[in-house]
Amino acid sequence: MKKGYLLFLLLCLGVLFMTGCGEQTPTGGAAIEKKVVYTTFFPLYDFTKKIGGEKIEVVNMVPAGIEPHDWEPSPQLLGSLSEAEMLVSNGLGMEPWLDKVSGSLPASVVVVNASAGIEPLKGAKDHGHDQEKEKDDHAAEEEKHDEMPDPHVWLDPLLALQQARNIATALSSLDPDNATYYFNNLAAFQAEAEALDQAFREGLSGLARREIIVTHLAFAYLSRRYELEQVSISGLSPHIEPSPAQMKEIVAFGRKYDVRYVFDAPLSTSRLATVLAEEIGAQILVLNPLEGLTEQEISAGDDYFSVMRRNLEQLKIALRE
Ligand SMILES: [Zn+2]
Known part of the structure; x- marks a missing residue:
């Protein structure tokens, strides 16, 4: 009796759910839901938008006008992140908060490191003077920074292209049916990145x-x-x-x-x-x-x-x- 009641409830919920879907598709066709991809901060958002185009809903985590180095997401934002299908991060120490929460993110959220394959520079040569540092707290903090990877790879147009390539590969594995679409968008991105590189070479x-x-x-x-x-x-x-x-x-x-x-x-x-x-x-x-x-x-x-x-x-x- 109890089991029968539960089954009835589940059936009701199922009907409700299907009705809900039906309302979104008045033509009666299957609902085309966009994949939801979160990005940690602006360049990754921009690259993912350019590659994902109309097929992907991209949500940027760091709000407009906020400097991301010391930023941390609110519990509410982490809650909505856990419903995303993918998170595109920069890696290289740019998102220290992510290391803290990655263990508690559901396995359904694929975390992509857009800098994969890029050989990082170290934060050394900080001020162009490595010799004779004062051994105070500040120097200790700076030495710690000397060993850290430099995360700012996107400011080199050709490394930005490599990040876009990693994003296109990740979106294609998330959504293989549209792989050609993503790689066509990557080709357009590549043309623009190479033109930018050329402009810097000539301009400087x-x-x-x-x-x-x-x-x-x-x-x-x-x-x-x-x-x-x-x-x-x-x-x-x-x-x-x-x-x-x-x-x-x-x-x-x-x-x-x-x-x-x-x-x-x-x-x-x-x-x-x-x-x-x-x-x-x-x-x-x-x-x-x-x-x-x-x-x-x-x-x-x-x-x-x-x-x-x-x-x-x-x-x-x-x-x-
Ligand atoms: Zn920075």
Whole structure:
């Protein structure tokens, strides 16, 4: 009797569920539900949107205007993440919260490391001076950072392409029926990434200088690709500030190379950029590490490629004379 009642309840629920589905498809065909893929922060969101197109519903976890390094998801957001089919992460230490929660995520959420196969740079050469560090707490923290991988691979257009390729492969295994669609979108992405790479090569060739001072140590991959020399005021995470001795060395670097511009970052503006610029008589420009867009940039329709092209224009201003 009890069992019969339970079966009846289940049948009712089943009918309710089917009716629910039927309402979404008035034509009577099978419901086409998009796969839900979460991404941790902006570049991965943008790449996944471009590859997934109309077949995938992409949800970005870090909200607009928020710098992702120290961000952690709310319990509510983690709850909705556990209903996703896939999570695209950057890896390389960019999402420390993910290591903490990955054990408790349901096995149905496939976690993709978009940086798979990319050989990471270490966060060493932090301020271009490794010798004679003061053995204080700050130096200890920095040494710890020297050993950490640098997560900012997306700022090299050709490594961004590799991330997009990893995403296309992951989406194809999630949804094999649309694999051709994803790889066609990847081909379009590749054309745009290679055009961007070409624009950087041409735009930065033959300029007077190669040295850049930035507020956030995010441009090592970009600098390696286009033979720039990056010196940063803060560390791999923008809240790591330099010691007075390091600040002195940055000032010396700026004077030695007659650096005319200091690059600030939109989501982690640094008062030290202003201090430094005044000290060496430089002006402030913006180099965007693309860790998130502002509401204004989103409504202006900005994406990875438009912001990278703006970055190129800013670099050309800073390095031309
Ligand atoms: Zn960063």
